[in-house]
Amino acid sequence: MQSKYLPAEERRSLTVEAVVVLSGAQNPSEITTAAIAKHMNVTQGALFRHFPTKDAIWEAVMEWVTNRLLDRIDHAAEGACSPMDGLRAMFMSHIEFVIEYPGVPRMMFGELQRAEAAPATKIARMLIKRYAERLAKKLEEAKAAGEAANDLDTHAAAILFIGMIQGLVMQSLLSGDIKGVRTHAHGVLGIYLRGVKSGASDAETLNARTPRGKIRR
Numbered sequence: 001m002q003s004k005y006l007p008a009e010e011r012r013s014l015t016v017e018a019v020v021v022l023s024g025a026q027n028p029s030e031i032t033t034a035a036i037a038k039h040m041n042v043t044q045g046a047l048f049r050h051f052p053t054k055d056a057i058w059e060a061v062m063e064w065v066t067n068r069l070l071d072r073i074d075h076a077a078e079g080a081c082s083p084m085d086g087l088r089a090m091f092m093s094h095i096e097f098v099i100e101y102p103g104v105p106r107m108m109f110g111e112l113q114r115a116e117a118a119p120a121t122k123i124a125r126m127l128i129k130r131y132a133e134r135l136a137k138k139l140e141e142a143k144a145a146g147e148a149a150n151d152l153d154t155h156a157a158a159i160l161f162i163g164m165i166q167g168l169v170m171q172s173l174l175s176g177d178i179k180g181v182r183t184h185a186h187g188v189l190g191i192y193l194r195g196v197k198s199g200a201s202d203a204e205t206l207n208a209r210t211p212r213g214k215i216r217r
Helices: 008-023 033-040 044-048 054-078 083-100 103-112 119-144 154-175 178-197 202-209
Strands: none
Touching: 008 033, 008 054, 008 103, 033 044, 033 054, 054 083, 054 103, 054 119, 083 103, 083 119, 083 154, 083 178, 103 119, 103 154, 119 154, 154 178
8 A cells, every 4th residue: 555645534544444454354353553554554653643542443443334334225225116125135235245344244243242332332333223223214114015014023123134144244254254144145034024024923823823711821
């Protein structure tokens, strides 16, 4: 990378991109400012002219992740012809995002596991919240369009949607093949969408099968 005479904002962007790249090859928690500087071919002093602390670098990285991922799923949903197609597009765009930036899920898992409320951790948690809100809204649209069950718990369905992606990503990371996340994505999504479309809730099904006056044990 070029190391001199870059505007401050461009230098900050290059630093963020360097962390994203490095996170795809190693444990993000083990990335040092020395490693970032070496990757960028600059001194550590040059880094700290744009970021006062290492935590400030991670905060900028998580802001980058938030903006990129939410923009990606928003764009995918906008191009869909129906709410259900929108959910499908959001899911697959997230999968492709992970494949393109394999360091991102490593960073997300690391930040979400931190006990202390560091700025980057707060941003990661807010990302999940904003993502879930988008999903819940799309699921409500699906209900209004008759594409999802009227009794669907959209909050729970949104959490499950995110959890499915996290599970697929975790499996691919454990296997050492991040692109493998694409292998089971369509099948997992298909099961989810069939559940969302189901017309009867578990409670209704249970009540229908339980004779009046009897307690089901």
